[in-house]
Amino acid sequence: MKSHVWRPLFVVLVVIALVLVARKLLVPADFGVGARGYMYGWHRAGNEQQWKEVAVKYKTAQHCMQCHRDKYDEMKESPHRNINCENCHGPALNHPDDPHTLTMDRSRELCARCHTRLPYPGSNRGVMKGIDPKTHNVGLDCVTCHWPHDPRKEGHKR
Amino acid sequence: MITRRSFCKKSLLIAGGLAVPLAALELFDPRKLLAEKDQKGPRWVFLVDTRKCVGCGFCVKGCKVENEVPYDANVTRTWVERYVVTNDGKTHIDSPKGARDGFPEKGIDIGHGKLEEIRDEDIEKAFFVPKLCNQCDNPPCVQVCPVGATYQTADGVVLVDRKWCIGCGYCIMGCPYGVRFFHPVYHVAEKCNFCYHRITKGMQTACVDSCAFGARRVGNLRDPEDPVTKVIMTERVNVLKEEYGTKPQVFYLGLSKEVK
Numbered sequence: 001m002k003s004h005v006w007r008p009l010f011v012v013l014v015v016i017a018l019v020l021v022a023r024k025l026l027v028p029a030d031f032g033v034g035a036r037g038y039m040y041g042w043h044r045a046g047n048e049q050q051w052k053e054v055a056v057k058y059k060t061a062q063h064c065m066q067c068h069r070d071k072y073d074e075m076k077e078s079p080h081r082n083i084n085c086e087n088c089h090g091p092a093l094n095h096p097d098d099p100h101t102l103t104m105d106r107s108r109e110l111c112a113r114c115h116t117r118l119p120y121p122g123s124n125r126g127v128m129k130g131i132d133p134k135t136h137n138v139g140l141d142c143v144t145c146h147w148p149h150d151p152r153k154e155g156h157k158r
Numbered sequence: 159m160i161t162r163r164s165f166c167k168k169s170l171l172i173a174g175g176l177a178v179p180l181a182a183l184e185l186f187d188p189r190k191l192l193a194e195k196d197q198k199g200p201r202w203v204f205l206v207d208t209r210k211c212v213g214c215g216f217c218v219k220g221c222k223v224e225n226e227v228p229y230d231a232n233v234t235r236t237w238v239e240r241y242v243v244t245n246d247g248k249t250h251i252d253s254p255k256g257a258r259d260g261f262p263e264k265g266i267d268i269g270h271g272k273l274e275e276i277r278d279e280d281i282e283k284a285f286f287v288p289k290l291c292n293q294c295d296n297p298p299c300v301q302v303c304p305v306g307a308t309y310q311t312a313d314g315v316v317l318v319d320r321k322w323c324i325g326c327g328y329c330i331m332g333c334p335y336g337v338r339f340f341h342p343v344y345h346v347a348e349k350c351n352f353c354y355h356r357i358t359k360g361m362q363t364a365c366v367d368s369c370a371f372g373a374r375r376v377g378n379l380r381d382p383e384d385p386v387t388k389v390i391m392t393e394r395v396n397v398l399k400e401e402y403g404t405k406p407q408v409f410y411l412g413l414s415k416e417v418k
Contacts, residue, residue: 035312041309052355052359056361114370123212
């Protein structure tokens with residue numbers, strides 16, 4: 001064949017070679033077809049590990065119990081037994097090292113999440129004890145009269 | 159002048175060349191094989207009991223803090239919807255701030271800071287429905303990704319590679335459940351991943367831990383003794399938008415026809 005055929009063909013081959021080299025350099029080595037095949041599993045395998053390494057912030061009541069056994073036991077006897085400590089006290093993170101003390105949400109809004117009266121038939125919300133925050137002792141924190149660890153007890157004093 | 163012999167030779171060569179699949183030209187890489195290797199393990203599923211949900215929104219708060227989703231941005235990986243069906247046949251649906259602060263108002267949030275008040279005696283039924291990523295077995299969000307940044311792991315969770323995502327937003331449009339959004343800080347697609355860092359350590363997801371009513375549960379479908387698996391296998395569970403063929407893996411108890 002004549003050179004006018006080979007010359008463009010050569011250019012095309014060089015372009016293909018460049019694309020392959022660039023691909024080799026840019027695509028991470030662990031990129032591959034995962035367990036779910038080409039359509040759903042085409043990914044960088046190392047990313048799975050990156051997601052596993054995200055820091056755990058909420059350490060659960062079992063973590064709090066190790067030091068605050070008395071509070072834990074009081075909670076377990078109360079109607080609030082299923083509420084996790086960290087729901088109101090904030091995420092434990094690395095407490096007591098970091099942070100040394102936790103934030104504590106004593107706001108009316110926190111209690112109102114469950115105890116705003118919503119008369120909903122067919123939902124468990126309808127049978128929960130509730131108040132209208134617009135008329136029920138406006139301006140006072142709920143914990144002034146109701147002990148959150150055990151709402152059967154009165155007042156926020158120990 | 160082409161002879162019969164050279165014509166036959168060349169056409170055979172071209173036909174043979176065309177028959178070589180592109181895959182045969184790919185370079186062999188053992189690390190790629192490692193990524194491919196078959197992994198046996200759990201298949202994470204979720205069970206939502208809408209009858210138990212009271213709309214406190216602790217799950218949304220817990221999720222946002224645990225997964226570092228900017229707290230005041232109006233985006234969230236999980237949210238709770240309120241359905242109020244009145245006796246004139248209308249269904250009122252809202253989810254103020256994704257129920258991050260629960261439902262502090264009795265009125266229905268109709269946007270632009272306006273509330274629609276509904277009289278108690280007009281309510282026929284009302285309930286709350288938590289929503290999160292369905293971790294579909296056939297995830298449409300993964301199919302549409304042009305760069306392989308979102309994928310399904312062997313244990314069934316759909317993840318987003320933040321380093322690889324180009325932020326084109328196809329997956330956000332492709333999800334029929336609207337669970338994906340644009341992360342305001344990383345500028346990539348963001349979604350619920352069943353708290354992958356927790357479930358792979360044997361913990362519960364942050365939303366399950368923060369739910370005081372047992373309305374949310376996470377389980378392993380490959381373990382027949384798992385209490386969640388038992389409920390899914392033996393009780394009347396439903397999924398959202400089954401007609402899309404996505405095979406969602408979040409199962410609902412007590413789902414009503416108003417829920418979409």
